[in-house]
Amino acid sequence: MTPQRQLVLDAVEQLEHATPEQICATVQRVAPAVNITTVYRTLDLLERLGVVRHTHLGHGAPNYSVREHEHVHLVCHWCGKVAEAPVEVLDALGRDLAGEHGFQLDATHVALSGACAECAKSEAAPAEPTDGDD
Amino acid sequence: MTPQRQLVLDAVEQLEHATPEQICATVQRVAPAVNITTVYRTLDLLERLGVVRHTHLGHGAPNYSVREHEHVHLVCHWCGKVAEAPVEVLDALGRDLAGEHGFQLDATHVALSGACAECAKSEAAPAEPTDGDD
DNA sequence: ATAATTGCAAACAATTTGCATTCAG
DNA sequence: CTGAATGCAAATTGTTTGCAATTAT
Numbered sequence: 364m365t366p367q368r369q370l371v372l373d374a375v376e377q378l379e380h381a382t383p384e385q386i387c388a389t390v391q392r393v394a395p396a397v398n399i400t401t402v403y404r405t406l407d408l409l410e411r412l413g414v415v416r417h418t419h420l421g422h423g424a425p426n427y428s429v430r431e432h433e434h435v436h437l438v439c440h441w442c443g444k445v446a447e448a449p450v451e452v453l454d455a456l457g458r459d460l461a462g463e464h465g466f467q468l469d470a471t472h473v474a475l476s477g478a479c480a481e482c483a484k485s486e487a488a489p490a491e492p493t494d495g496d497d
Numbered sequence: 498m499t500p501q502r503q504l505v506l507d508a509v510e511q512l513e514h515a516t517p518e519q520i521c522a523t524v525q526r527v528a529p530a531v532n533i534t535t536v537y538r539t540l541d542l543l544e545r546l547g548v549v550r551h552t553h554l555g556h557g558a559p560n561y562s563v564r565e566h567e568h569v570h571l572v573c574h575w576c577g578k579v580a581e582a583p584v585e586v587l588d589a590l591g592r593d594l595a596g597e598h599g600f601q602l603d604a605t606h607v608a609l610s611g612a613c614a615e616c617a618k619s620e621a622a623p624a625e626p627t628d629g630d631d
Numbered sequence: 632a633t634a635a636t637t638g639c640a641a642a643c644a645a646t647t648t649g650c651a652t653t654c655a656g
Numbered sequence: 657c658t659g660a661a662t663g664c665a666a667a668t669t670g671t672t673t674g675c676a677a678t679t680a681t
Binding site for chain 2: 419421422437439440446448452453455456459460463464465466467468469472473474475476477478479480483
Binding site: 365382383384399400403404423424425 | 672679
């Protein structure tokens with residue numbers, strides 16, 4: 364466990380959820396020399412070791428967090444906000460898919476997409492289309 | 498509706514599921530001059546018109562299909578295979594999320610990730626790691 | 632000294648943008 | 657003639673690779 368690896372892990376823990384770029388920025392605040400390549404390589408390593416996981420929030424960069432920090436992500440495609448729900452909300456679905464399709468669901472790897480409470484209300488006129496794409 | 502737009506739409510319909518690159522390749526087979534930029538712009542337009550939709554299969558390029566072609570995608574992160582399930586498998590979940598979180602689920606925009614029947618069996622030794630990443 | 636790790640530059644893939652050209656009304 | 661649509665090259669973003677310099681064992 365090299366110093367830069369420790370820094371990457373620290374950043375992941377501290378940020379809770381972050382893209383490789385954000386993690387890199389955080390690491391570089393204390394150790395400016397650390398290259399983003401190293402961040403990618405380290406994240407890859409930590410993931411294979413099972414200490415971090417990544418989730419696809421639908422588009423762009425993936426989102427890394429420590430392994431224990433496990434939940435389902437609900438991303439709003441109007442405002443881009445990301446909510447979290449306990450993994451148990453997918454338990455029933457997981458059972459269904461296992462039974463009917465033999466598919467072993469990994470509840471946390473991809474986010475669910477839709478409209479959050481606020482945006483669902485104002486369908487036509489989203490309050491603040493900060494990240495309305497995707 | 499210009500000729501190239503029609504070609505793009507034809508390709509989407511014909512391919513059922515395809516990335517912008519694949520769509521472009523198909524279009525270019527009949528009209529080699531068509532630029533990938535136009536494909537992107539057209540897909541964007543067709544999507545805003547509600548005639549096509551795109552789905553994120555977890556990584557890489559999104560997957561376009563005609564709007565009516567609606568189902569839930571199950572991608573295996575061992576072999577990369579993509580299975581389909583009827584949207585109804587998410588009905589109960591949709592109701593739950595609407596009730597507990599006010600979240601309006603869009604069942605088709607993101608794929609569910611996990612292990613397909615074959616790979617689930619041979620966990621440790623996936624048959625053919627054609628696309629084992631992600 | 633021997634292998635693993637790092638930094639850096641360059642390669643890549645996917646996508647977007649600027650702009651001059653072409654096309655249709 | 658005027659605005660929309662297209663093609664092309666270049667810029668962007670996210671990520672990976674080759675390789676030489678560095679570090680740990």
